[in-house]
Structure formats: C-alpha cells, structure tokens
Amino acid sequence: NAGVTQTPKFRVLKTGQSMTLLCAQDMNHEYMYWYRQDPGMGLRLIHYSVGEGTTAKGEVPDGYNVSRLKKQNFLLGLESAAPSQTSVYFCASSYSSGGNQPQHFGDGTRLSIL
Amino acid sequence: AQSVTQLDSQVPVFEEAPVELRCNYSSSVSVYLFWYVQYPNQGLQLLLKYLSGSTLVKGINGFEAEFNKSQTSFHLRKPSVHISDTAEYFCAVSDRGNYQLIWGAGTKLIIKP
Numbered sequence: 001n002a003g004v005t006q007t008p009k010f011r012v013l014k015t016g017q018s019m020t021l022l023c024a025q026d027m028n029h030e031y032m033y034w035y036r037q038d039p040g041m042g043l044r045l046i047h048y049s050v051g052e053g054t055t056a057k058g059e060v061p062d063g064y065n066v067s068r069l070k071k072q073n074f075l076l077g078l079e080s081a082a083p084s085q086t087s088v089y090f091c092a093s094s095y096s097s098g099g100n101q102p103q104h105f106g107d108g109t110r111l112s113i114l
Numbered sequence: 115a116q117s118v119t120q121l122d123s124q125v126p127v128f129e130e131a132p133v134e135l136r137c138n139y140s141s142s143v144s145v146y147l148f149w150y151v152q153y154p155n156q157g158l159q160l161l162l163k164y165l166s167g168s169t170l171v172k173g174i175n176g177f178e179a180e181f182n183k184s185q186t187s188f189h190l191r192k193p194s195v196h197i198s199d200t201a202e203y204f205c206a207v208s209d210r211g212n213y214q215l216i217w218g219a220g221t222k223l224i225i226k227p
Binding site: 058099106 | 123148150159160212214215
C-alpha cells in the first residue's frame, strides 16, 4: 500500500546545479501538488496539477518547473539551484476538486543547497 | 483572501493532561476545515476534517475539533495526551469550490513526562 512515494529522500546540491524530484502515486488521483515546508511558515504551494498534461502555478513558483506527463507521476525541477531553495519538499495528491477531499502526502525530500 | 492563524507555535503539556491547539481562519464564507499531523521526519497525515453537519468532529487517536462559525475557529482538543502524540499539528482551510488548501504555520505539541 504505497500511496505517495517521493524520490530521493535526501539530496545535497551546489548552487547552480539542477535536479528533478519525482513523485508517484498509486491511488488514481487526479490532483497533485508540490509544497515546500520551511520552519514557522507551514506549507507553501509551489505548483499543482489538476490532471494529466496540466500544470499551474501556486503561491511560490519562481525557480521551479513541473511536468505531469503521466497521471501517476508529478515531477518538480530546479533548473539552477539557489540556497533559498533549501527546504523540505512534499508531494501530495487528492481524488477530486471542490476542496472537500483530503490530500495524501509523501514522506518528503530534504534538499540542501550549498 | 483566506488566511489561517495557529496562535501557538509550541504547546508544552504534561502526559495525561488535556490539550487544546487553536486555529482561526479569516473568511466567513463556506469552508472546509482540516487538521493534519506530522510526526518527526514523516509526511503529513489527516487527523480529522469538517465538511458539513455536526460542528463537533472526531478524528483518529482520540482527537476532536469543534467548528465555530461565529468565531471562525476550529480548535483541536484531546482530553488526555500520550507521549506518542508528540508531533507538529497543522490546520488547513479551503473555500468551497476551491481545491487549494491554505495552511497554518503549525503548532508543535511537546509532551512532558
């Protein structure tokens, strides 16, 4: 019963490097989200997707790109990493729209940018 | 725009004592309300939710929350906490028809033996 799986779990990058975070869900959910979590700031939405082939900007999209080529996968890319992107990144998914469906979370990716 | 305030960043409480974690939201339009729990080094998991109906909602692990529309609050309570309740608790709100969740900053529950 995997739910939402994020890879990798930890990563250290140098400033300017690029990387992709992978999120996979096996619940056939339409909606997927990428958040970042910083101390004292709760969760902030980076990008989200309302279905395969669609993406949209959230609250803090700058410096990130996303793709959803398959319904079960949602990728988050950092083209040129900056120290300000040091954070814990969470992927989540939900069944449908309307706001009444709970989101299911992965265990997070801890990313440090040196 | 909707906003969520969790009034306490940390709440220390003795084991077996009752606890209340406070959450207020800004907009009085129809909302859905959620509490999530995050154990150390884990993702968030749903504790309970209010969608409609009874204003007292019961969740997992003995937690409950009460929706108060006039005070725009959704406080989380447990009558007797256990060391295993040590975690960070997040309140989240979505306006009906909007699938985006607005999150509070979180409250760390610290259980003292």
